[in-house]
Amino acid sequence: MDPNDEQAGGSDLKEWSALESSVIRALCLTVNVAGSIVKDNILDTLTKDHFSLPINRGLFSALRELHHRGEYVVLSNLEDELHDLALEIPGDLSLEDLFHGDPPKAAEVKRTVERLRERITRGESPAPVGPPERQPGAPTISQAAPAASAGAEAPPAPAGRPADSQAPGRGSSLTRIRPAPEARRRGPEPERQAKVGPAAAEVAERKPRPAGPAVLSSEGDEWPTYLQAVAAQQGKILETGFAGLDEAAGGLSPGLMLVVDQDSGRSSDFLKQLADQVAARSKVPCLFVSRGLSKAALRARTLSRLSGVPAKDIGKGRIKKGSAEWECVEQQGRAAAEWLKWIFIADAESEMDLGQVRDTGRQLLESKSATTCLVVVDALDKIARAGESLQSVVAGLKEVSEALDVLVIAATANKALLSEPGVDFLATLGEGRGGVELEVIRAEDSRPILVRFEYRPDIHRFSEQPGS
Secondary structure, eight states: OOHHHHHHHHHHHHHHHHHHHHHHHHHHHHTTSTTOHHHHHHHHHOOGGGOOSHHHHHHHHHHHHHHHTTOOOOHHHHHHHHHHTTOOOOTTOOGGGGGOSOOOOHHHHHHHHHHHHHHHHTTOOOOOOSSOOOOTTOOOTTTSOTTOGGGSOOOOOOTTSOGGGGSOOTTOSSOOOOOOGGGTTOOOOHHHHTTHHHHHHHHHHHSOOOOSSOOOOOHHHHHHHHHHHHHHHOSOOBOOSOHHHHHHHOSBOSEEEEEEOSOHHHHHHHHHHHHHHHHHHHOOOEEEEOSSOOHHHHHHHHHHHHHOSOHHHHHTTOOOTTSHHHHHHHHHHHHHHHHHTTEEEEOTTSOOOHHHHHHHHHHHHHHTTOSOOEEEESOGGGGOOTTOOHHHHHHHHHHHHHHHTOEEEEEESOGGGGGOTTOSEEEEEEEETTEEEEEEEETTOOSOEEEEEEEETTTTEEEEOTTO
16 A cells, blocks of 8 residues: 555545544533534534544433433533443543633534535445444443354444434333443543544545546636626625715624623614614625514614604604604604614514524525515513523624524623624714713724714604714
């Protein structure tokens, strides 16, 4: 065998090992986050048979089992689950390190998951590296009788079939034989480590050699395809309808924007007006998730802002038909019907968590055949599940923006969240000189954008001040 081929096989094994380990670590960092796109992509797409290393196959099975049982995935619970599976932990692996670090980007994990799946699709079944994985309930090597070869792992299930379902569950009648506590974190035995080399050589022998020089395509042949891809990426800059903000920021692009304001009513008014103006100007779907106001209240505020008639008068029927006020309300209301078809409201009466926000955004994109959309959450803290931190909600919204390639804007009163990583636009809304000031800082630019407004809470309208 050519030494170069042997080196290539070893390199491939290292690459696949790194890919598998990155997926396991990504799962540990996101499995407890409600609505995490990273978690869903891994658990909905992969089975343990997509992993080569026995330890990664065991970790994946343990993590998925804990998640499906609804147990919080922390170090102690994972250790107990691995103990039940009688899985030996390599001496150079620290389970604690799997839970440390920043959550990975959804796009990066998606590419890694696709690579692991492609290996199965091409018929390249993952070759186990090291000792074979033991099924739950199987005796350890020292306990097994010489003739008891049935304890070895069964061949991998066909692609697309969840192999984990073949193993006996926690309620199975089979008895699990647990290893001694001192053996739980013991590294591989010398004779097992010696098997890694032959396994690598085996993969190298199966790897096809290059069939000759690469066939190159001219740039002229590939240029039309490239231009089509570039064209598909355009049109994702959203105009907010606030001239000062659009001129200074050049519009808002896909990403995550946090708006911090101590007055939740004011921030809700601002975000609803912004969403309405994006819908009217950019003609893209706009999802408005309100956790404090009903659809009826939001509609009255929109009509009030457009007509200049106080919302309380509209809501309580105080406008006399035939009056100038009524004619203005009716005219503005009819004119708004055209662009309001791009507005979709999930109001306070419907419970909506991160997963539903993501799924609804994807549904809007598909139903409208749109390349992007706007997702607005007027109260970030109210979509958090019980016991879920606001930091994890911010991370989840960032994942939504990346996975769907959309602009997500969320309001909060918590100033500490402005320091969270992954936020693309940091905005504060508050009292300023002669009115309300909006300060926006883009992640790639430290210079703030300042826009001043006159805010009229009676008609829920923000009007830009000249020269802002």
